[in-house]
Amino acid sequence: MEPTLLTRRLxxxxxxxxxxAEDLDALWADCTPxxxxxxxxxxxxxxxxxDHPVHGMLAASGWHGKRFESVKVAHPLICRGEDGALFSNEELGRGLASLWDIEFRDEVTASMVYDGQPVVDHFKAVDADSPPTxxxxxxxxxxxxxxxRHYYFVLEREA
Structure with missing residues (x-):
């Protein structure tokens, strides 16, 4: 599917x-592993x-995003503290994570496996940039x- 159409849908x-949820499932299906x-x-x-409970939990935590230092070291919950500084909220995330290429919905795509809980975040590109943004x-x-229903989110690459 044309990337500009995907970004407009997003x-x-x-x-x-x-x-x-059906609209998010359809968008996911059209994105690129x-x-x-x-x-x-x-x-x-x-x-x-x-109406997914993770939505409220992340808002209350000051969730800012994620940081992938390497495939072996990933910070699933980068949050903004009361002082405005960013920090890796390892308590809420129950540790760090790692990146793997994992099959999900019949496609192999980048996925983040949490170290301390049975959670995996799967990712697909919405844009055609290389690397994706x-x-x-x-x-x-x-x-x-x-x-x-699954919980969906968006990540935008920081400079």
Whole structure:
């Protein structure tokens, strides 16, 4: 699918309240798988209003995004403290994580495996940049699905 069409679809979904999970599933299906080594760096995060409980938890934590130092060292929860400084919230994330290329929904794509909890975030590129600058993420794992639905979020590469 044409990348500019995907970014327009993403922008439209980000403006919505109560985003239908089916729309996020469809966007995910049209995005491009990426490799773990191609997403290293710092990423600013945002999510969708889907009534998923993770949405409120991340907002309350001051979630800023994620940082992938290497495929072996990933910080799943970069948060902004009361003093405005960014920090890796290892307590909330129950440790760090690592990056792997994992099959999810019949495609192999970059995925972040949490060290301290049964959670995996999968990523696909929304844009055609190489390396990608906009990722769609879906959180997967034990106890993550809410009313049968995954939690979706967006990452945008920071300079």
């Amino acid at each position: 922008a439209a979904l980000r403006r919505m309240d109560n985003v239908p 990426v490799r773990a080594a191609d997403i290293l760096g710092s990423w600013a995060g945002s999510d969708f209003d889907t 906009i990722l769609l993420g879906v959180m997967n794992g034990k106890g993550v699905r809410h009313q049968g």
